[in-house]
Amino acid sequence: MSCAAMQEQNPIVEARSVLASARRILVLTGAGISAESGVPTFRGEGGYWRNKSYQELASPVTFKRDPRLVWDWYLMRRQTVNDCRPNAAHVALAKWTEIARWTRDVQLVTQNVDGLHESAGHPDVIRLHGSLWRNQCTRCGKEREEKSLNYGQLPVSPCCGALERPAIVWFGEAMPTKPMAMAYLTCLACDAVLVVGTSGIVMPAAEFVINAKKRGAIIIDVNPDDDAVPAHIKLRGQAATLVPAILA
Numbered sequence: 001m002s003c004a005a006m007q008e009q010n011p012i013v014e015a016r017s018v019l020a021s022a023r024r025i026l027v028l029t030g031a032g033i034s035a036e037s038g039v040p041t042f043r044g045e046g047g048y049w050r051n052k053s054y055q056e057l058a059s060p061v062t063f064k065r066d067p068r069l070v071w072d073w074y075l076m077r078r079q080t081v082n083d084c085r086p087n088a089a090h091v092a093l094a095k096w097t098e099i100a101r102w103t104r105d106v107q108l109v110t111q112n113v114d115g116l117h118e119s120a121g122h123p124d125v126i127r128l129h130g131s132l133w134r135n136q137c138t139r140c141g142k143e144r145e146e147k148s149l150n151y152g153q154l155p156v157s158p159c160c161g162a163l164e165r166p167a168i169v170w171f172g173e174a175m176p177t178k179p180m181a182m183a184y185l186t187c188l189a190c191d192a193v194l195v196v197g198t199s200g201i202v203m204p205a206a207e208f209v210i211n212a213k214k215r216g217a218i219i220i221d222v223n224p225d226d227d228a229v230p231a232h233i234k235l236r237g238q239a240a241t242l243v244p245a246i247l248a
């Protein structure tokens, strides 16, 4: 079926049929999939905290100047996410992936740092931007899981006794090599991409979709708002309603 014909059909039915016949599927999620769990997207909340933009807060320069400020922002975000639960979209994706993987390659790549895919029981998550729930030693780079919601004294690493930072990829920093390579290989090989809750302008994730499309993959996009995702099938609505409907 041509892409133009697809647009004229019921997009949920079309999305289902594309995913049913695809052998290799990339699922790419962004902040929007967690919005209905209560985790704000940056764009949604205006992108400011204590009069600082999120670009300024998520920055190695700001951390060097004022680690307490940056840690307080991340602790506030940990507290927010700690009160949130995976929604129907996270749960449906986790269950569907578990079953689909018996016969097909399905790989989830997320830009999210909240850990809600993992809480939903997702079998395998590639995290492009790190995790809210991990600390990293500023001296040797070693990471550890850390769930504290408050720090009287800023955390120091057990390995080097050096200040720890959130294990998150900040603006201007290199992307982590292994997740990037795995995500890139998936986007080169896939024949369908399901994009959920991302604006399509955050690099490099946006590029994965463009590359997959150039190589012939069908792109399905779930978002209540207009976005920059170059999709063949656009489903305009909330993730927690549409994702379970597509994967039913």
Ligand code: NAD
Residues within 6 Å of the ligand: 030, 031, 032, 033, 034, 035, 036, 039, 040, 041, 042, 043, 044, 111, 112, 113, 114, 115, 129, 196, 197, 198, 199, 200, 201, 202, 222, 223, 224, 225, 226, 227, 237, 238, 239, 240
């Ligand atoms: P983004 O560029 O991925 O934009 C979020 C998108 O979600 C928007 O296009 C919005 O229209 C859409 N959306 C909103 N509600 C939705 C819903 N109910 N269902 C489906 N889509 C919905 O992300 P951002 O907020 O600009 O954040 C940029 C980066 O910051 C992310 O890539 C991530 O690394 C980080 N971040 C992570 C989280 C998280 O882990 N939950 C939250 C905020 C920001």
